[in-house]
Amino acid sequence: MMKIALYATILLVLFGGLTYIVADLPFGAPPVSDMDDYFIRNGQEQTGANNIVTSIVFDFRGFDTLGEATVLFTAVLGVGMMFRKMKEGEEYEND
Amino acid sequence: MKMTKIVRTTADVFYPFCLVFGLYVVIHGHLTPGGGFQGGAVMATGAALLIVAHAYTDVTRRIRKTALKILEAIGLMMFLFAGLSGILFERPFMGNWMALTGKLFGTPVAHGPNPGDLNTAGLLPLLNLGVGIEVLGGLTIILLYMLSGIKEEKQP
Amino acid sequence: MMDTFVMRHLPALLIAVPLFAAFLMPLVGSLGPKVRSAWVFLGALATAAVGLALAGKVLATGTVLYVFGAAIPQQTLPPDAAFPIRIMFQVDALSALMVVIASLSSLGIAIYSLAAESKQSGLETFYAMLFLLIAGVLGMVATGDLFNFFVFLEISSLAGAALVAYRVDDGVAVEAGLKYALLSTVGALAVLTAIGILFAQYNALNLASLANRLQFTALDQVALVLLVVPLAMKCGAVPMHFWTPDTYATAPSSVTAFLVVSSQASLYGLFRILFTLYGHLVQFSWATFGWFLIVLGVLSMFVGVTMAIPQKDVKRLMAYHAVSQTGYMLLGVGVGLAVLGDADALAQYGKTAMAGGLFHVINHAMYKGLLFLTAGAVFYRAGTRNLNKLGGLGHDMPWTMVFFMIGALAIAGVPPFNGFASKLLIYESVFRFSPFLSIVAMLVSILTLASFVKVFHAMFLGPRRAEFAAVREVPAPMLAGMALLAVFVVVAGLAPQPFVDHLIVPAVDAVIDRAGYVAAILGGR
Amino acid sequence: MTTELLLKLPYFTVVVLTLLGLAAMIFKRNLIKILMGLSLMESAVNLFLVATGYRTGGVAPIFTNAPSPHMTLPTVQALTLTSIVIGVATSAMMLSFAMVIYKKYGTVDADKVKKLKG
Numbered sequence: 001m002m003k004i005a006l007y008a009t010i011l012l013v014l015f016g017g018l019t020y021i022v023a024d025l026p027f028g029a030p031p032v033s034d035m036d037d038y039f040i041r042n043g044q045e046q047t048g049a050n051n052i053v054t055s056i057v058f059d060f061r062g063f064d065t066l067g068e069a070t071v072l073f074t075a076v077l078g079v080g081m082m083f084r085k086m087k088e089g090e091e092y093e094n095d
Numbered sequence: 096m097k098m099t100k101i102v103r104t105t106a107d108v109f110y111p112f113c114l115v116f117g118l119y120v121v122i123h124g125h126l127t128p129g130g131g132f133q134g135g136a137v138m139a140t141g142a143a144l145l146i147v148a149h150a151y152t153d154v155t156r157r158i159r160k161t162a163l164k165i166l167e168a169i170g171l172m173m174f175l176f177a178g179l180s181g182i183l184f185e186r187p188f189m190g191n192w193m194a195l196t197g198k199l200f201g202t203p204v205a206h207g208p209n210p211g212d213l214n215t216a217g218l219l220p221l222l223n224l225g226v227g228i229e230v231l232g233g234l235t236i237i238l239l240y241m242l243s244g245i246k247e248e249k250q251p
Numbered sequence: 252m253m254d255t256f257v258m259r260h261l262p263a264l265l266i267a268v269p270l271f272a273a274f275l276m277p278l279v280g281s282l283g284p285k286v287r288s289a290w291v292f293l294g295a296l297a298t299a300a301v302g303l304a305l306a307g308k309v310l311a312t313g314t315v316l317y318v319f320g321a322a323i324p325q326q327t328l329p330p331d332a333a334f335p336i337r338i339m340f341q342v343d344a345l346s347a348l349m350v351v352i353a354s355l356s357s358l359g360i361a362i363y364s365l366a367a368e369s370k371q372s373g374l375e376t377f378y379a380m381l382f383l384l385i386a387g388v389l390g391m392v393a394t395g396d397l398f399n400f401f402v403f404l405e406i407s408s409l410a411g412a413a414l415v416a417y418r419v420d421d422g423v424a425v426e427a428g429l430k431y432a433l434l435s436t437v438g439a440l441a442v443l444t445a446i447g448i449l450f451a452q453y454n455a456l457n458l459a460s461l462a463n464r465l466q467f468t469a470l471d472q473v474a475l476v477l478l479v480v481p482l483a484m485k486c487g488a489v490p491m492h493f494w495t496p497d498t499y500a501t502a503p504s505s506v507t508a509f510l511v512v513s514s515q516a517s518l519y520g521l522f523r524i525l526f527t528l529y530g531h532l533v534q535f536s537w538a539t540f541g542w543f544l545i546v547l548g549v550l551s552m553f554v555g556v557t558m559a560i561p562q563k564d565v566k567r568l569m570a571y572h573a574v575s576q577t578g579y580m581l582l583g584v585g586v587g588l589a590v591l592g593d594a595d596a597l598a599q600y601g602k603t604a605m606a607g608g609l610f611h612v613i614n615h616a617m618y619k620g621l622l623f624l625t626a627g628a629v630f631y632r633a634g635t636r637n638l639n640k641l642g643g644l645g646h647d648m649p650w651t652m653v654f655f656m657i658g659a660l661a662i663a664g665v666p667p668f669n670g671f672a673s674k675l676l677i678y679e680s681v682f683r684f685s686p687f688l689s690i691v692a693m694l695v696s697i698l699t700l701a702s703f704v705k706v707f708h709a710m711f712l713g714p715r716r717a718e719f720a721a722v723r724e725v726p727a728p729m730l731a732g733m734a735l736l737a738v739f740v741v742v743a744g745l746a747p748q749p750f751v752d753h754l755i756v757p758a759v760d761a762v763i764d765r766a767g768y769v770a771a772i773l774g775g776r
Numbered sequence: 777m778t779t780e781l782l783l784k785l786p787y788f789t790v791v792v793l794t795l796l797g798l799a800a801m802i803f804k805r806n807l808i809k810i811l812m813g814l815s816l817m818e819s820a821v822n823l824f825l826v827a828t829g830y831r832t833g834g835v836a837p838i839f840t841n842a843p844s845p846h847m848t849l850p851t852v853q854a855l856t857l858t859s860i861v862i863g864v865a866t867s868a869m870m871l872s873f874a875m876v877i878y879k880k881y882g883t884v885d886a887d888k889v890k891k892l893k894g
Contacts, residue, residue: 004803007799007803011795011798011799014798015791018795019788021469021473022787023784023787024468024469024470025448025451027783027784027786027787028831029831029832030451030454030828030831030849031452032455033831034334035336035454035455036849036850038329038332038334039850041206042206044206044207045195045203045204046194046195047216047219048125048195048201048203048204048216049215049216049219050125050211050840051125051128051129051839052838052847053128053838053850053853053857054124054125054216054223055216055219056850057130057854057857058125058219058222058223059194059218060337061854062178062222062319062320063319063320063338063399064399064402065174066174066178066189067390067406067858068132068858068861069171069174069229070273070383070406071402071405071406071862072229072230072864073171073233073383074380074409074413074865074869075233075865077277077379077383078409078412078413078416079236079237079240079868079872080236081373081376081417082240082419082425082872082875082876083243083872085372086372086419087370087371087372127838132857172274175267175271175274179267181320182256186321187260187263187318188267188319188320190319190321190322208840208843208845210841237868240872241872241875398858402858405866409865409866409869412869412873416873416876421880422877422879422880422881425873425880426877428873429807429877432866432869432870432873433810433870436866440821443825444824446855447821447852447855450851450855454849
């Protein structure tokens with residue numbers, strides 16, 4: 001019972017702190033947006049794509065998307081590795 | 096765990112449309128909201144639909160994992176070579192050298208709202224297609240592996 | 252023509268080569284074990300060659316910049332804007348040091364694993380994951396973009412967790428892999444929230460332009476905590492080191508040796524955040540940052556060693572020693588950070604402390620990797636990691652015993668090996684900063700020596716045991732992998748001066764020279 | 777304070793979602809529920825990322841038949857796309873780990889999954 005009370009207080013303190021912190025951030029009016037305005041202004045001329053988000057994902061920050069495709073490839077290999085057929089005696093019984 | 100005849104036939108009918116819509120989302124990635132990842136996920140749900148409708152063993156007979164692995168490798172290679180092709184044209188890695196050259200996917204686009212022309216955005220449609228294929232293959236493999244538990248329950 | 256072509260695009264090849272090797276591994280692997288081993292060896296060789304060439308180019312011509320997708324590779328700022336908009340690799344001397352570490356140990360480990368993992372199933376997946384882990388670590392240390400650092404951090408965490416769970420070991424390894432993946436994902440979420448907070452205020456993702464715009468408001472301090480805590484957890488500093496023994500013990504030995512390098516990449520990320528991103532905040536005195544690292548270091552040193560002595564499992568013992576050695580690096584660089592304010596103290600011992608800390612990073616990667624590989628060799632032949640069951644292996648495995656002695660003496664800081672060189676630098680400079688810390692460091696070093704003498708006696712000395720009658724020396728690739736690391740340990744120990752002058756001192760200058768880092772991006776046309 | 781909070785509803789939702797996810801990860805013993813709490817926290821961080829890029833009255837940054845040139849910030853949406861795919865990848869892999877643990881241990885209760893010596 002004590003543990004639950006302790007965790008509950010931690011969560012409540014966290015709630016208060018996070019709400020106070022988030023209250024600082026302006027919503028609806030980003031204070032600085034020069035990089036994004038550049039993308040909106042020049043996105044079409046430089047990449048030729050109407051969808052500015054896609055032009056950022058694949059052209060301006062295309063390297064992130066290569067990393068992202070690698071993450072997905074890692075996950076597929078990881079899942080495949082977990083369901084592979086193991087050879088006899090391959091596993092080491094932890095003594 | 097096979098569904099009734101009705102469900103299976105409607106799933107078979109609906110499956111091609113699911114793929115076509117996913118391909119639409121991938122191809123029009125640079126014009127309308129969407130792109131490689133979202134379109135690939137839509138196509139992968141088509142495979143999920145088949146797995147739910149048919150018995151797991153029937154589905155794995157038709158959609159084999161090795162074919163999907165090759166599909167995934169093709170998508171990744173398309174992405175990597177599109178990036179490396181930038182180097183051949185004196186642009187650094189991932190350089191979009193096909194845009195605004197007037198040739199394939201090259202018509203320039205002026206700033207401001209326009210109805211959208213498919214033949215634009217240089218390398219982006221190829222990258223979109225590559226990622227779409229990779230996500231389709233990848234997610235379907237994950238689905239097949241994680242749903243392999245279905246056939247185990249059937250035995251006891 | 253060929254070399255200028257490759258030399259111009261080195262940073263891109265640094266990531267493209269391991270990724271290319273990983274993507275084709277499932278297909279190449281299905282052509283048979285011979286083709287697969289050749290492909291792994293070629294991929295590791297090419298990655299190491301590109302990494303060392305890039306490090307050489309950086310040490311020769313200064314910071315190498317590479318912008319992905321711009322008109323020319325060095326064009327950091329777009330023609331009509333004063334802020335960078337694309338992702339760029341900024342490889343300065345500190346990144347070059349980490350690239351050298353990753354290249355050397357990845358080559359040694361790839362050769363070692365050709366034989367060590369031959370009895371396992373699903374090997375093409377294993378090697379693809381290994382190349383992805385190498386690409387993740389190389390990306391983490393070379394990138395100049397905060398979100399790109401997060402993406403590569405995620406790749407190395409995922410690939411690392413999958414490799415830890417590779418052996419399955421009746422569920423134990425999968426449990427360790429799941430816990431490592433859970434911790435890494437929560438850490439990565441905290442890093443992503445910090446990136447969100449910084450981007451919401453300054454609309455910049457590039458490290459240099461962010462460092463230029465940072466004003467240290469209340470939110471920036473929250474973002475600092477959200478960045479430092481997960482990175483300190485990933486590099487195994489004490490309060491959050493609980494995942495280290497489980498992960499290092501259950502992973503295959505060649506993977507454990509590279510997980511040490513991957514946790515050092517998080518240490519590099521910690522230094523990059525503290526020195527470059529938040530380095531200029533004068534009103535928040537450097538002493539507080541410095542003492543934070545020093546306390547973390549001393550705690551890691553002490554808790555690591557005291558937990559290591561009673562251990563029964565060889566790799567769990569070495570994992571605790573890895574935690575304690577990370578303490579040395581944190582102590583060295585922490586002292587340097589603490590005195591960053593006043594110039595004369597910095598000149599006197601601050602720089603040598605940081606040089607000692609950074610030199611210890613590369614030394615630790617080499618001799619700790621060597622120790623894990625020797626533990627793997629013993630496990631490969633004897634089939635168990637329990638010290639009570641091992642004994643008398645020295646008779647039949649002479650080379651492994653020699654390599655283990657080199658590694659054990661190096662970690663204990665005994666003169667002829669590289670551990671001594673970097674620890675001496677740390678002792679000298681930390682003594683002038685505060686004698687108590689230096690004495691603690693020496694005490695921990697003695698405890699490390701005691702613990703490794705016990706392990707050496709338990710594993711190699713004693714009569715030949717009946718159940719190990721069939722034990723022979725390990726196959727050639729494993730010996731070659733261990734030899735590669737052992738050569739560096741011995742050479743860097745006998746002649747440390749060239750390493751310190753050409754590799755470590757430029758790295759220390761690069762870490763301190765924050766203005767140069769920012770000017771390279773914002774100033775350069 | 778409360779009116780200001782109501783104006784910043786998305787940030788308030790982010791805080792609530794994060795705490796729900798954290799509570800699920802701390803209090804629940806079942807591994808699958810812990811992973812659910814984790815993906816809850818992931819969606820909270822994604823919501824936070826997108827919410828920082830909103831401009832009042834802004835339109836999605838797509839120029840095909842765009843109603844008005846006043847658009848929201850596109851970079852944050854690109855980051856969220858990457859973060860969502862990474863979330864899918866990590867959840868898929870950790871769920872397959874949990875499945876193997878269930879197959880080998882016979883239980884998914886975090887307290888019983890303790891064969892590892894701490």
